Amino acid sequence: MKKKLLIIKKFGGTSLSNIEKIKKAAKLIKKEVLLGNKVVVVVSALGKTTDKLQSLINKISFNSSAEEIDTILSSGEQASSGLMALALKNINVKARSFLGWQVPILTNTSYGKAKILDIDSKILKKEINKGITPVIAGFQGVSNEFRISTIGRGGSDTTAVAIASKLFADRCDIHTDVEGVYTADPRWVRKAKKIDKLTYDEMLEMASVGAQVLEPRSVSLAKNNNIILWVKSSFKNVQGTKIDDSTKLEKRNVSGIVFSKNDSKITLLGIPDKPGVAAKIFGSLANEDINVDMIVQNISSDGKYSDLTFTVPQTDLFKAKKCINRIKDDIKVKNILPDSNVAKISIVGIGMRSNAGIAEDMFKALGKQKINIDLISTSEIKISVLISRRNLKKAINVLHKTYNLG
Amino acid sequence: MKKKLLIIKKFGGTSLSNIEKIKKAAKLIKKEVLLGNKVVVVVSALGKTTDKLQSLINKISFNSSAEEIDTILSSGEQASSGLMALALKNINVKARSFLGWQVPILTNTSYGKAKILDIDSKILKKEINKGITPVIAGFQGVSNEFRISTIGRGGSDTTAVAIASKLFADRCDIHTDVEGVYTADPRWVRKAKKIDKLTYDEMLEMASVGAQVLEPRSVSLAKNNNIILWVKSSFKNVQGTKIDDSTKLEKRNVSGIVFSKNDSKITLLGIPDKPGVAAKIFGSLANEDINVDMIVQNISSDGKYSDLTFTVPQTDLFKAKKCINRIKDDIKVKNILPDSNVAKISIVGIGMRSNAGIAEDMFKALGKQKINIDLISTSEIKISVLISRRNLKKAINVLHKTYNLG
Numbered sequence: 001m002k003k004k005l006l007i008i009k010k011f012g013g014t015s016l017s018n019i020e021k022i023k024k025a026a027k028l029i030k031k032e033v034l035l036g037n038k039v040v041v042v043v044s045a046l047g048k049t050t051d052k053l054q055s056l057i058n059k060i061s062f063n064s065s066a067e068e069i070d071t072i073l074s075s076g077e078q079a080s081s082g083l084m085a086l087a088l089k090n091i092n093v094k095a096r097s098f099l100g101w102q103v104p105i106l107t108n109t110s111y112g113k114a115k116i117l118d119i120d121s122k123i124l125k126k127e128i129n130k131g132i133t134p135v136i137a138g139f140q141g142v143s144n145e146f147r148i149s150t151i152g153r154g155g156s157d158t159t160a161v162a163i164a165s166k167l168f169a170d171r172c173d174i175h176t177d178v179e180g181v182y183t184a185d186p187r188w189v190r191k192a193k194k195i196d197k198l199t200y201d202e203m204l205e206m207a208s209v210g211a212q213v214l215e216p217r218s219v220s221l222a223k224n225n226n227i228i229l230w231v232k233s234s235f236k237n238v239q240g241t242k243i244d245d246s247t248k249l250e251k252r253n254v255s256g257i258v259f260s261k262n263d264s265k266i267t268l269l270g271i272p273d274k275p276g277v278a279a280k281i282f283g284s285l286a287n288e289d290i291n292v293d294m295i296v297q298n299i300s301s302d303g304k305y306s307d308l309t310f311t312v313p314q315t316d317l318f319k320a321k322k323c324i325n326r327i328k329d330d331i332k333v334k335n336i337l338p339d340s341n342v343a344k345i346s347i348v349g350i351g352m353r354s355n356a357g358i359a360e361d362m363f364k365a366l367g368k369q370k371i372n373i374d375l376i377s378t379s380e381i382k383i384s385v386l387i388s389r390r391n392l393k394k395a396i397n398v399l400h401k402t403y404n405l406g
Numbered sequence: 407m408k409k410k411l412l413i414i415k416k417f418g419g420t421s422l423s424n425i426e427k428i429k430k431a432a433k434l435i436k437k438e439v440l441l442g443n444k445v446v447v448v449v450s451a452l453g454k455t456t457d458k459l460q461s462l463i464n465k466i467s468f469n470s471s472a473e474e475i476d477t478i479l480s481s482g483e484q485a486s487s488g489l490m491a492l493a494l495k496n497i498n499v500k501a502r503s504f505l506g507w508q509v510p511i512l513t514n515t516s517y518g519k520a521k522i523l524d525i526d527s528k529i530l531k532k533e534i535n536k537g538i539t540p541v542i543a544g545f546q547g548v549s550n551e552f553r554i555s556t557i558g559r560g561g562s563d564t565t566a567v568a569i570a571s572k573l574f575a576d577r578c579d580i581h582t583d584v585e586g587v588y589t590a591d592p593r594w595v596r597k598a599k600k601i602d603k604l605t606y607d608e609m610l611e612m613a614s615v616g617a618q619v620l621e622p623r624s625v626s627l628a629k630n631n632n633i634i635l636w637v638k639s640s641f642k643n644v645q646g647t648k649i650d651d652s653t654k655l656e657k658r659n660v661s662g663i664v665f666s667k668n669d670s671k672i673t674l675l676g677i678p679d680k681p682g683v684a685a686k687i688f689g690s691l692a693n694e695d696i697n698v699d700m701i702v703q704n705i706s707s708d709g710k711y712s713d714l715t716f717t718v719p720q721t722d723l724f725k726a727k728k729c730i731n732r733i734k735d736d737i738k739v740k741n742i743l744p745d746s747n748v749a750k751i752s753i754v755g756i757g758m759r760s761n762a763g764i765a766e767d768m769f770k771a772l773g774k775q776k777i778n779i780d781l782i783s784t785s786e787i788k789i790s791v792l793i794s795r796r797n798l799k800k801a802i803n804v805l806h807k808t809y810n811l812g
């Protein structure tokens with residue numbers, strides 16, 4: 001007899017944007033139940049509900065209270081958990097909804113970006129043993145102040161993995177509107193292919209630099225708890241992408257290419273080359289909560305001056321410029337050049353750490369196409385370059401070909 | 407020094423249908439707070455939110471689970487309580503939202519139409535004493551199964567009065583999109599006037615037969631607990647309608663005229679006049695949960711047959727016809743005549759019980775206009791007649807004039 005599994009299935013907002021899609025998702029769940037498996041469902045809010053609620057909030061108040069915002073936003077997942085439970089019951093799957101405070105999913109009091117402290121699994125296990133499929137409202141928990149908290153945008157992925165960890169689930173399926181993780185965004189690269197397997201670190205790097213399918217925090221959590229993750233279609237019954245460490249020893253160079261257009265570049269020209277200047281610059285940016293990503297510094301030929309280039313999130317560009325202007329006289333910078341017309345492109349692969357030629361292939365391929373590289377940053381399993389935005393599509397396609405991903 | 411008051415202020419969906427209206431309501435609340443009064447706010451869901459959620463539910467399942475429906479519907483009031491708390495904070499009124507389970511408002515497990523069993527006032531009182539204005543999500547509570555319950559449509563009125571009773575509030579303001587209770591619907595009677603004062607019984611009769619401003623249950627509850635109710639505008643600072651028993655001894659005949667177009671008439675012709683036939687008919691309707699309102703029976707001239715006419719809610723007409731058809735042969739009815747083209751018009755007034763001429767005035771006035779009366783039913787302070795729907799407007803206006811309400 002085949003072993004019966006405990007499976008967590010998470011459905012995102014795009015998979016629940018209308019009643020037909022909710023019913024389709026319910027059928028996918030029923031299929032697992034009919035196989036004799038136990039299923040726990042985690043749902044996001046329907047379609048664009050969270051964005052709509054956020055826009056109401058913005059119209060009332062910018063100087064807002066995080067507790068109240070969490071009360072408002074969490075109502076979206078509340079409705080969808082009830083609707084999914086109804087849809088399941090309607091096709092004769094025993095189900096019931098659970099809100100964060102009903103499980104309960106205990107968090108700290110950092111409303112809006114709360115951390116899950118613990119999940120009480122007693123009631124959940126009782127329901128599962130009775131043959132009931134719990135449908136948990138994602139993204140939300142409850143603090144020790146007895147108020148609703150939310151765990152940050154995209155938090156339903158994290159809810160799903162946290163539940164999987166607590167219940168020692170056999171796997172956690174993240175259902176989405178694509179069929180899995182791709183070697184590159186199929187809207188940009190015609191020959192992009194679905195990836196069958198990724199390690200946690202590869203998925204983490206890809207999620208961090210642009211792949212929208214998974215929240216990076218949830219990948220970390222899955223890695224730490226050894227939860228087998230699957231990224232799967234909500235609509236088609238096709239094999240998705242499996243994420244675990246079982247393929248760690250396989251020899252692969254580059255698994256995928258991701259990009260982001262959310263960064264801006266700032267170049268500071270002619271800074272006197274004195275100790276402490278960089279610390280001053282990045283210290284003052286950090287004080288303003290501005291996240292600096294890539295950094296490059298060049299020394300002028302006479303060794304007296306240096307040029308410093310770095311990237312910040314595009315949404316923080318204005319704040320960053322103001323910040324540099326404030327310390328301009330102090331650091332004696334000659335010129336400040338902001339540039340939003342850039343894109344970051346990253347190749348990710350576990351094989352990279354033992355293969356020195358990969359970076360070289362990347363730079364050569366881009367050079368051949370006359371695509372200039374502004375900045376480079378690398379990790380053990382990722383190389384990112386900053387290029388001009390107009391070259392983005394060409395660059396992705398040439399790299400996709402270079403590493404034989406098609 | 408003027409006595410500081412504790413005031414409950416309830417705002418309905420039409421008073422909260424957009425952000426501007428929410429901000430206006432917040433200003434009305436602030437005004438009371440600036441007078442040194444303590445305020446507790448109760449809110450309905452924004453605009454048509456509940457209807458929209460209900461239509462999603464209907465698309466999934468007709469054979470639905472009341473617990474899940476309550477989880478879904480209550481999300482509307484959850485969002486509005488948070489939004490109102492934000493709006494208050496934004497104009498420097500200390501506020502916080504409370505959901506039913508946070509107060510808690512304890513109900514039984516009759517999901518969808520739950521009864522409030524108790525309200526724990528400890529946390530509310532603590533917040534009020536700290537100078538914080540609680541904003542309570544109306545319509546919802548929590549059962550001893552730790553699940554969200556709702557207390558029926560229009561339940562926010564009941565929530566407000568229940569909170570007022572528990573906190574011994576000095577008054578309970580029901581804010582709405584009209585300026586108070588009128589002698590007749592101003593859209594139908596040009597000369598309709600706002601009523602300054604009504605007794606609980608008058609309000610109860612008016613609410614039960616068509617005045618939409620207040621939920622009848624909440625009026626009963628206010629009567630039982632002697633809560634002074636006010637029906638007031640959400641937007642204009644004008645005196646509304648006060649509802650209490652202080653005017654009980656005043657001599658007034660007719661306070662107002664209300665109507666309803668939600669009833670249908672069924673006439674059963676030629677029923678053999680035998681004992682037990684009426685019991686059979688109304689028993690089988692009751693078994694189907696069909697509420698019969700007005701009933702008239704005539705005996706034919708030879709005393710052998712009788713005609714029976716009664717009204718049922720228009721939404722139940724189909725069910726009622728099916729029900730009568732089932733027992734048709736048993737009761738030997740000759741003909742069944744359904745008619746939806748009817749309207750019920752009621753005059754309400756505390757003075758009626760000691761003034762026999764009032765009914766006569768009504769029938770005379772309608773007769774003069776050649777308006778036929780199909781059915782009559784009376785209570786101590788109300789006379790209702792069923793007439794043809796096409797005569798409704800004329801009838802209301804002539805009665806409004808007859809009793810000098812203009």
